[in-house]
Amino acid sequence: xxxxxxxxxxxxLPDDMARIELDGVRKEISLALxxxxxxxxxxxxxxxxxxxxxDQEEAAQTLALFAELKGSAAA
Amino acid sequence: MKYVDEFxxxxxxxxxxxxxxxxxxxxxxxxxxxxxxxxxHALSRYGLLxxxxxxxQMIHGPGCPVCVLPIGRIDLAIRxxxxxxxxxxxxxxxxxxxxxxxMSLLKAKARGADVRMVYSALDAIRIATDNPTRQxxxxxxxxxxxxxxxxxxxKQAQAAGLGNFSVLCNHVLTLPAMExxxxxxxxxxxxxxxxxxxxxxxxxxxxxxxxAARFNMPIVIAGFExxxxxxxxxxxxxxxxEGRAIVENEFxxxxxxxxxxxxxxxxxxxxxxxxxxxxxxxxSLPLSGLKIRAEFSNFDAEQRFPDLIYRTxxxxxxxxxxxxxxxxxxxxECKIFGTVCTPDNPxxxxxxxxxxxxxxxxxxxxxxxxxxx
Numbered sequence: 293x294x295x296x297x298x299x300x301x302x303x304x305l306p307d308d309m310a311r312i313e314l315d316g317v318r319k320e321i322s323l324a325l326x327x328x329x330x331x332x333x334x335x336x337x338x339x340x341x342x343x344x345x346x347d348q349e350e351a352a353q354t355l356a357l358f359a360e361l362k363g364s365a366a367a
Numbered sequence: 368m369k370y371v372d373e374f375x376x377x378x379x380x381x382x383x384x385x386x387x388x389x390x391x392x393x394x395x396x397x398x399x400x401x402x403x404x405x406x407x408h409a410l411s412r413y414g415l416l417x418x419x420x421x422x423x424q425m426i427h428g429p430g431c432p433v434c435v436l437p438i439g440r441i442d443l444a445i446r447x448x449x450x451x452x453x454x455x456x457x458x459x460x461x462x463x464x465x466x467x468x469x470m471s472l473l474k475a476k477a478r479g480a481d482v483r484m485v486y487s488a489l490d491a492i493r494i495a496t497d498n499p500t501r502q503x504x505x506x507x508x509x510x511x512x513x514x515x516x517x518x519x520x521x522k523q524a525q526a527a528g529l530g531n532f533s534v535l536c537n538h539v540l541t542l543p544a545m546e547x548x549x550x551x552x553x554x555x556x557x558x559x560x561x562x563x564x565x566x567x568x569x570x571x572x573x574x575x576x577x578x579a580a581r582f583n584m585p586i587v588i589a590g591f592e593x594x595x596x597x598x599x600x601x602x603x604x605x606x607x608x609e610g611r612a613i614v615e616n617e618f619x620x621x622x623x624x625x626x627x628x629x630x631x632x633x634x635x636x637x638x639x640x641x642x643x644x645x646x647x648x649x650x651s652l653p654l655s656g657l658k659i660r661a662e663f664s665n666f667d668a669e670q671r672f673p674d675l676i677y678r679t680x681x682x683x684x685x686x687x688x689x690x691x692x693x694x695x696x697x698x699x700e701c702k703i704f705g706t707v708c709t710p711d712n713p714x715x716x717x718x719x720x721x722x723x724x725x726x727x728x729x730x731x732x733x734x735x736x737x738x739x740x
Contacts, residue, residue, distance in 0.1 A: 298370040298621075315368045322489055324519045325630040334370055336568055336621050339458070340487025341516045343630065344568040344621050351370055351620035358379045358594050 298346045299337045301329055312337060370620070374592030375413075383597035388420050390604040397423045398556060399603055400694055402545060403563035404431030404722025405591055411731035413593040423600065426555060426694040429544050430563050432509040432537075433460040433720035434692055435646045438680040440537050441466040443669075444506045447535065448472065448480035451672055454498060455482045456491035457506040463719045467680050472506075488516040492523055495532035504668045505534045512565040514538040514657060515630035518637040521659065521666045533668040535675075536659055539644060541566050542574060543655035548693060549582045551649075555694050559603035561596070562588035564618055571626025575614045583612045590618040637663055645679060647716060648692030686715035691724050698728040705733055 299312040299321075308323045312335065322341045323329055335342035391397060401407055407427045410416050416425060429435050441464055448455035455472065462473045462484060476482040481501075485491050488505060495503035507517040517534060524532045541563060548554060562575055567588045575586045585606035589599030599617045606612065616622050637660060644656025659667040669675055682688055686708070687701035698704050698717070708714040710726055717723035 297368075300369070322487075322516075322519065325515050325627060325633070327629055336565065338512055338565055339516055340489050341519070343512065343515070343565060344627055346370060347620050354590075354595075354598075354617070354620055355373055355379075358376075358383060358598055 297337055298334045301331050301333045301335055301342075303331055304329070310335075310342065312342075371592065374590065374594045376594065379594055380597060383594060383601060384418050387423065387597065387601050387604060390601060390608065391420045391423050392608060393422065395422060395607075397558050397604055397607060398426055399423065399559045399561060399600065400426045400428045400548070400557050401561040401596075402428035402430040402541070403561070403566070404434060404720065404724070405564065406561055406589065406596060407431070407724050408722050408727045409591055409593060409596055411727040413596075414731070415593055415596060416732065419600070423604070425600075426557065427691060427697075427724040428548060428560075428694060429646070429648060429692040430510065430541065430566075431692075431717070431720050431722040431724075432513070432539065433464060434688060434716045434723045435539065435544070435648060436461070436464070436508055436537055436716065437645050437647045438464075438466050438682065439645070439678050440535075441472065442470075442680060443675045443677060444504075444535055445470055445472060445475045445480070446675060447504050447668060447672060448475050448482050449478065451502065452481070453672075454494055454501050454503045455480065455506060456485045456494055456503065457482065458508065459484045459486075460720045460722075461506060461508060463713060464716045465683070465714060465719075488513075488520045492520045492529070492532065495524070495529050496527070499531060501531060502671075503532050505532075506537070507534050508537045510539055510541050510563070510566050511569045511634070514634050514638065515569060515627070518630075518633045521637050521663055522633065524666055525663065530665075533666050533671045534659065535668040536638070536657060538638070538657040539646065540640070540655050540657070541570070542578065543652050544646065544649065545575075545578050547646075547649045547652050547655075549578070549584065551693060553695075557584065557694075558607050559585040559587070561599050561603070562586050562614070564589060564591050564595075564621070567616075567618065567622040567626065569627050569630050571624050572614055572616045572622055573624045573626075579612050579614050585612050585615075587615045588618050588622055590621065636660075645677075647682065648689035683714050688715040688717045688725075691717055698725040699733065701725070705729060
């Protein structure tokens with residue numbers, strides 16, 4: 293239930309709503325809990341609400357972190 | 368799916384597992400608690416548990432809102448539906464949790480109660496708008512992730528002057544539960560905590576600092592994908608090995624230090640903290656739950672229906688959900704796990720909820736038990 297997924301905002305709608313797309317499925321969700329969201333942004337969606345904007349730069353940095361080779365071998 | 372698939376990459380997973388194996392000092396046992404039920408589920412589902420070194424042990428925490436909801440609160444929802452002819456709107460997970468007198472919300476529906484599953488709090492308010500002559504109540508559960516949506520609909524209901532709508536509020540707070548786990552007598556010793564993903568997008572990473580400092584406990588906030596979890600485990604092992612105990616954030620793409628201020632402000636506007644709230648498995652915890660403020664008492668089901676008085680109801684005698692939620696026992700150590708208690712016939716909440724430890728273990732993990740015996 294707490295699971296939330298990153299979804300692409302495809303269109304802003306009236307009344308603080310937006311149309312999002314997730315793997316080809318489109319859905320309408322509320323933007324009441326976030327600010328400054330535009331089409332093309334990714335948001336974390338949970339129970340019909342965008343909870344947070346996904347920081348795309350940070351996402352790239354996290355992926356790079358996974359691939360990072362550890363420094364010198366652990367002592 | 369973008370921002371999902373990359374975080375499930377098999378080669379990177381192998382690499383991270385190898386890093387973990389290197390980092391885990393052979394003569395040390397690392398007991399790490401994943402607080403969040405979604406993490407428990409992910410660890411099981413992606414087979415990560417079987418791939419971690421034997422001395423890195425993951426222990427389930429109480430971060431599953433359906434699991435920690437005590438039977439007595441579900442009884443209140445059932446009574447609302449059966450005795451007050453309310454349209455009772457609930458998230459799907461709650462519907463099958465066994466309550467008192469062999470009842471559940473789903474069984475109440477079979478008896479004629481108007482119980483409706485909703486995906487979003489928005490659906491509940493739509494039902495209220497579409498049924499002006501009926502009372503509609505929303506069974507609100509969840510940690511800090513779902514409290515903002517509930518706050519948002521109460522605000523919407525007030526703006527629209529919806530007179531037939533109320534909320535049965537069972538929202539709970541993460542930090543008091545973490546403290547309870549870390550202070551319980553006879554509790555299992557932990558070397559680190561994997562912090563919840565989506566609670567943290569709302570509250571930010573900063574609030575956990577008090578826990579890290581007070582308990583000298585490394586905390587790493589992790590996203591939900593398998594690579595997130597592996598990276599977080601690696602970061603925890605490094606903290607333990609280096610003698611550090613701070614809050615680190617692996618889920619930087621969605622969690623900032625201060626979190627979602629707008630959502631927090633909305634929650635503070637609508638809710639206040641209850642003096643105490645009862646949790647399945649943890650007993651009554653002070654300042655651990657939310658209640659609707661007096662200014663919005665029109666929308667508080669406990670005010671609108673004053674005969675809804677909470678009564679503590681003990682769990683089924685054989686059910687070990689309490690011990691499992693505290694991390695003291697594992698699902699297969701419950702005598703009725705997999706035999707009497709299965710997803711088709713759940714005895715306790717941990718088997719019903721998609722994030723429950725027992726459900727996760729039953730679906731993904733119990734085969735491992737069998738091969739090891």
